[in-house]
Amino acid sequence: MTEEPSFSRTIVRFAGWIAAIPAVALFLFLATIPVSDWRTQLWLGIAVFAVALLLKTILDGKRWVILTLISLSLFVTFRYAWWRATQTLGIGDPQVHWYEYPFIFILFGAEIYSWLILVFGYFQTAFPLSRKADPLPADIGGWPTVDIFIPTYNEPLSIVRATVLAAINIDWPPDKKRIYLLDDGDRREFEEFARTLGIDYLARPEHKHAKAGNLNFALSRSEGKYIAVFDCDHIPTRSFLQTTVGIPEKNPKVGFVQTPHHFYSPDPYERNLDVFQKLPNEGELFYGIIQDGNDLWNAATFCGSCTVIRREALDEIQGFAVDTVTEDAHTSLKLHRRGWESAYLNLPQAAGLATPTLSAHIRQRIRWARGMIQVFRIENPLFVSGLRLSQRLCYINGMLFFLSSLPRIVFLTAPLAYLYFGIRIFDADAYSIASYAFPPIALSLIANAAIHGKHRHSFWNQVYETTLAPYILLPTFLALINPRLGTFNVTAKEGRIEQAFYDRKIARPFVVLWLLNLGGLISGIVRYSGGFGEIPTILLTLAWTLHNLIIVGTTLAVSWERAQRRDRPRLNLNLPVRITSSSGQVLFGETEDFSDYGTRIRLAKSGPVSMRETVLLEVPFREGVQGFPAEIVGMDESNLRLNFQPLTLEEEQRLMLILYGRADAWVRFGVAQQNDSILKSLWNISLFALIGQGRVLKALLWSSPKPEIPKTRLLRGPS
Amino acid sequence: MKCPSMIRSALFLCLAILWLPGGAGPARASGSSLPAPQSATVPPVAGIDGQGTFLKTFSLRDLQVGKDIRLAGNSADRSFQIGLSPDTLVQNALIRVLYRFHRSLFRGIRTNLAVDWNGILLGTLPYPPENGPVQDQAVTFSIPSFLMNTRNTLRFRIVKDPKNPCANFGLGSFVTVRRSTSIRISGRKIRVPERLSDLPFPFLYPSIVGPRRIPFVFGSTEPAILEAGGILSSGFGVLGNYLSFRFPVLISHSLSATNFPTGHLVLLAIDKDLPPTFAPSPIRGPYLALLPNPSDPFGRILLVSGRTPEEVKVAASRLVLRIPDRESSSTTFGGVSLPPPRGSDDAPRWLSVDRVIRFGSLSGPADLTVHGTGTVKLAFSLPPDLFSWHRKWVPVHVHFRVRTLNRENRSRLDIFLNHRYQESLPLDPSDSGRGDRSVDIPVAVRDLTPFRNQLNFNFNFRNSLPSIFSCTMNKSPELSGTLMPDSYIDLRSFPRFSNLPDLRLIPNGGYPFTRYADLSRTAVILSDTPGYGDIQVFLHMMATFGAQTGTPSLRVTVVNPEEIGSVREKDLILIGTYDSNPLLLGLTGSLPWESEKNFQRLRTQNLLLELFRWNNPPPAHFGPSDLVSYFRNVRMPLGILMETASPYSSHHVALSLVGVSQDGIRSMDRILFDPRQFPKIFGDATVASPEGLSSFVLPGPSYKIGHLDPLESLRFWFYSHPIGIVVLVVLLAVAGGVGLQSLYKSYARRTRGTT
Incomplete structure (x- = not known):
């Protein structure tokens, strides 16, 4: 009885595989079909994009739709890659100068990296398992x-x-x-x-x-x-x-x-x-x-x-x-x-x-990057024994991510070779490049928006990668050469920033990238208005540079460290409370925020309490209530701000339980409220880019002294 | 039932009438003289008076010089071959050079441009006055008559200032010689002997300048006689090898000794139609004779005759197959044994691509060698149906030997295909002074034309001195470059395949008519009473096909429109006006005619095609609606050339050449066969107007000829139907999405189930 369905399932699976092989072959075959001109290619890209957009709009969230979007994205990407590899490298083209080949091939290498990351990424994220907890024995x-x-x-x-x-x-x-x-x-x-x-x-x-x-x-x-x-x-x-x-x-x-x-x-x-x-x-x-x-x-x-x-x-x-x-x-x-x-x-x-600051964040990621590359060298998941292919791919993608710095820098600077020096980085006309390159970009945006949902908004991965790129380049390179080099550094986890400041040291490479791209933009405008070069090529490289400026601009905005005056953040936690003043007066209210040193309370009804008065704050705990001695440090008509008095260990332990210990404390805490929208996300980062460029100008023109921040970088040797 | 087509016919007639230059009316010019061409500024003008003197003027334009000659740096030496017919004796010759010196950075240098004729200096070009304005100047040199041969060389060369040998070079052009530079010759005509063995002289002397003008006189327009004319003109085409021809036509049903045009001419008629003195009476079969022209003591008539039109055709076939070796002026044949019919795609001038094309088979060893700096030119004709779809490169294996001197260490070999740069190879000197190299280079498919191509190998010998001191390339005979005959072009991987109709293949090889080189599968449909223009175009077309294939059109069929049934299974060429050839209306019925409604309808169709691409839409500005808007704007169309799938049988084409009048057809004749216009002929319809040609891609039935392997065939289908790619990809993606989902689900169940 039980064998029959499994047998039929095997048959179905076998038939599925048999059907999948020609289907994939056909898919790849179609991707290699040339078109009569760039207009047809653009039409083809728009047609596939329109289907994808329709599916995403109408049937968003369905897993088969996400998988279909992935398939479409893979199709246009493979089509682009095929065209790129066979038509645009300038091999044998006498029009291409010898000195242009390094530029062409460096960009091509960066693109190969991005295609690999895309494909592996789809493989990794196509079907999240969403495991549930398994119950423990009743006994x-x-x-x-x-x-x-x-x-x-x-x-x-x-x-x-x-x-x-x-x-x-x-x-x-x-x-x-x-x-x-x-x-x-x-x-x-x-x-x-x-x-x-x-x-x-x-x-x-x-x-x-x-x-x-x-x-x-x-x-x-x-x-x-x-x-x-x-x-x-x-x-x-x-x-x-x-x-x-x-x-x-x-x-x-x-x-x-x-x-x-x-x-x-x-x-x-x-x-x-x-x-x-x-x-x-x-x-x-x-x-x-x-x-x-x-x-x-x-x-x-x-x-x-x-x-x-x-x-x-x-x-x-x-x-x-x-x-x-x-x-x-x-x-x-x-x-x-x-x-x-x-x-x-x-x-x-x-x-x-x-991590409290951008520099601490970067230091942490440098360690991760170096470590992952060390693993890549010492125990490369592609070649070691004992892993399944799927596991190898997942691991290798995790490691490849940390090799993103060089490709990222290449993408951030590639158009400049043309804008500054007129060096061609592609052996193709701008129309063909645009018509082949935009569909994969657009489709990967749609597919990733569908996969990531609320977990990552479009374009942000570029911002994150750009922030790390200049910093992890050398460590990853060194780790590739000699995985035994380097030390372990502890990630700083707390630090107060008394006053906002622009972290010029950390922003230095981003400022360089920004100035380079800004120069490229100006050079492009000069080229355009002076007619130095082909207008479509100038426009394409200008658009690319503008995109780079947006990404770098957002990074510049992040380098501006806002003040952080608390050791621990307050949590938005709403608990009913009872406040008993020293005079025995009882007030009821609800906490608006809560931390391990104090709370803010919205009172149901105001009562006669005074500043600096010591009160007893009682919150529901298990079957009863737990009281904490506190001092009123701020008040108005309907709100009270309390700081806890020194607590006993037991009180502190209970406070921890109330604050952080609830089983559902974090369940919906971190998930962003907004759904991803590609255009909105682009708009957002464009705004941040403007802010960032304003911030860096301000920091460069009106220097302010860098305040003391806690020394958090402590190195620890391997021995 | 016939109503719509009648309305359409009426509309076409209206259109045709609107097109007529100067309104509808009879043809303006007579059959034997041509209206002056409108583009040439100094046209070749020939005049002969009764005393046998002549005057002829021609310009560099007539030597096929495409644009003004800019002499600078490396191209400071240009030579032109000028042939003169041996039936003339030149007594006076003048050359009028139009030129312009350019301002030089080096003031006061005495570098100059010399004009040589057959190696003798005629003079140097005088400089404009110092500080004067830069403008065109003219100078006239007289050429001594003793220097005038049948083959002459005109050369422009730089004479360097000995004090400043390198001044001016590398700084742009130094002097421009206008292509309107002209040569004017005059002298006496010579009576040529009437010897059949001298043929094709005096009708064709290959090296003379300008278009060859061979008037044809027809005694009647019986199809067989027209076929004879076609065979003869194709024979001239074969011998003339891409020369430019004119075949003025005179149809005279009552030939008399007095009404012939002057000059050398061809007369095709049965014996009964001939003037009494022209042939012995009675003649005993197919008859050929070379006679004096009664209207011109210096002119000769080539008489092709017989008792019946078929015998005239036999005589013509006999002539093109073998020039009579008799020194007499006439001959009669018993008959002719035609060579066996030719197979498909076996024209002698088309290279076979079944094997690699060795340079040794394209040129003799002497032509593969240059001494000093110079160019080896290799011309070759490919089969027009070579399918180069989406290929980028053709491999060429170049094996060459050079003799260089050690100091010539900046020497190089530049390779050009159809005058477009492909590759440069350094010619490294060796101690022995000899080098032998084999290199594989790719040449660009986009520079290949479907039919005639030329590869140029330019051996440049340069020494090691900086360019400012060594401004010319070394022409020393001690230096030499030789392409070895085992070098080759490899086109073996290119399939033979084409999608017809495709007008582009008509100027490029005459495909598909020339697929059977003797035109055994081609029928030409001319009206019962064809006009001189119709026949002129027909003869020109046959001559062109002859040149393209290297075979005379021995088996071409000419029929009347009524006899279409007998030639249904052939590729058709229809020539005429809507008045004269009613079949043309039906065949060009898919042409959009001018009306606002039609224009809008076609625009909508075009837009839908652009949007949904069930087929590749026509390239921008060449679609059906563009044709309509072109019709609206063109001032004076001459006619249209249109190719469609034949409605009479599958896998055949019908080429319609429609003129608005006989004059229009004759003007088209001049434009359509001009090699400079060839790139403008493509798609399905080409409209000729005095401004030139405009081609359009129209929807319509098509068929494929040739063979592609199944995968390539499938690729081509998807290429032609982009919507197919999108639909299939979306279906596959959705199926993949659903399939993967179930696969993942079962996998996830397993993963969760075990934990």
């Missing part, structure tokens, strides 16, 4: 033991204590949960803090291999079946273990379960452009779509935190990988190679602090 006695590792190196206790307290709050049988504070900074107050709370404190005698070494040291001194890893700023919810541990418990082949890294503070883009919670943040695409897409292919990667890992699996690979500065991705690669499966649960069960 709590059968739940496994879990060790919670919180590694720290130089972060202040104020950051770490919230994580530790939240870890204690995690709902799990106390006898089956052990919390380890792994202090690589050997700080007495940390040891003291751990002792007070009754958790384990581990400090290594020597500090080899940075975070991985720290974790491995703890691994050898603990024995739980699972290890949950949290970066010291990642505050878990109380439900973390109950939602995640069920998955590896159900399937013994699962080596680790990764959950999203969720940030409750704005990243530099969000803060400096003032788009926090309006636009999706930079990590949203990875945790919202890519990891989920990887999960389909059993290729979700370990991200270093918010993860549950099976000890047995780690033991098999001799602990966390120590050869690279991205120990997380490398560890997951090793696990996958040994046949361990991975799971990604797209349910935010912890939240952390985003």
